[in-house]
Amino acid sequence: MSRFRKLSLTRVKGLVIAVAVINGERHILMNNEAYEVVKEVNRLLGLRRCSVCGRWVRPEDLGYVEIMGNKVTKAVCQECLGRVYSDIAELMGQCLTK
Structure with missing residues (x-):
């Protein structure tokens, strides 16, 4: 039987x-x-608090989930993840223009 150590x-x-x-x-x-993995994660998670903003988020609306063993160690909503990616893109743009 296969065992997930980290997902x-x-x-x-x-x-x-x-x-x-x-x-x-x-x-x-x-x-x-990744369809089957996503389906199973959505089924198991239920409502979670975003690790960044603290809002309650449905599994379908999570942008990042980290599971170690059988414990969810990090859950980040789509909005917070999108903001982080926008900030990274902005910083990269600033580095390229200097």
Whole structure:
């Protein structure tokens, strides 16, 4: 039987990436490949508080989820994740113009 040691799920602007460590091997699944993982994570999570802003968020609206063993260690809503990506893009733009 396979065992998840760590699972990271990221959803940004239509892109879904799941990174899982199963039986010591790292697997990267994208979009359609990650469908079953996303479905199972959504089923198990229920409402969660965003680790950044503290709002209650439905599993479908989470932008980033990190699960280690059987414990959710981080959950970030789509809004907070989008803000972080915007800030990173702005900083990169500033670096390129200097």
